[in-house]
Amino acid sequence: MKTLIESTYARATLDAHGVATLTIQGAKSLNILGSPVIADLTQALALLAQNSEIRVLILRGSGDKAFVAGANIVEMSALTRATAEHFIKGLRDLCEGVRRTPVPVIARIPGWALGGGLELATACDIRIASRTAQFGMPEVKVGIPSVIHAALLPRLIGQGRADWLLLTGELIDAETALAWGLVNQVVDHPVLDDTIESLARSLCALGPAALRQQKTLLRRWETLPLAAAIDDSVTEFGKAFETGEPQRFMGEFARAKAAR
Secondary structure, three states: OEEEEEOOOEEEEEOOOOEEEEEEOOOOOOOOEOHHHHHHHHHHHHHHHOOOOOOEEEEEEOOOOEEEOOEOHHHHOOOOHHHHHHHHHHHHHHHHHHHOOOOOEEEEEOOEEEOHHHHHHHHOOEEEEEOOOEEEOHHHHHOOOOOHHHHHHHHHHOHHHHHHHHHHOOEEEHHHHHHHOOOOEEEOHHHHHHHHHHHHHHHHOOOHHHHHHHHHHHHHHOOOOHHHHHHHHHHHHHHHOOOOHHHHHHHHHHHHHHHO
16 A cells, blocks of 8 residues: 555555555544635545546545534634635535546445535535434524535425535435435445455456546536437547457457457
8 A cells, every 4th residue: 555645634555456545634523624624635536636556536534523513613703705715616626626537436434424515525426425424504503504516406306405515504324315316225234345455456347448438428418408419429439449448348358258
């Protein structure tokens, strides 16, 4: 295991398979997002995005109480309009850093994922949760609206469910989150890390260029009209044949089929 980044609030490692893990550290047991934590993580993501060795990124907090239990309410309680906008722009940039990471990002969710923490999880490509995890957007209960990447929720779980989460501020459990499509998989806590590791290894077995292309397309499809998205993908399909990966993987498939 190689250490890529070691800072006050962020630690990143890379294993021999190309699986990187970015861990929030030093933010207490609930991995609360204050301004220094946000800045450290954003900088770490920018560095990781430039590393061609990385095939998959796992994003996690320290310990098992929470993925991230929200933004720092003590810090936010002292904000003015101007400083509030500066604070939320920082959190926006962090979530966008996750969304724009060129490889698949898996969120490890062992416990609480609340407010800004749920937005950070939503910015990931895949979310795997422990059966004991809890999810919510409780901002309205502390006098603020849910903003920035809460905007992803209607398209992810549907308008009605997003309305309920954002307007009531109530929590849902992991099974409900799975049924709503908020998470991709729910497992018993003792096998959470093994499940994530198995998925990460399976992604590493795929063509790295194809995975990066696919993530690029997924992000572009979010903003393009359907017809434009379909046409836009023709060029990417052609580009794939310049990487050598189709020839390699299709050749292996054809040889295995011929051998049967």
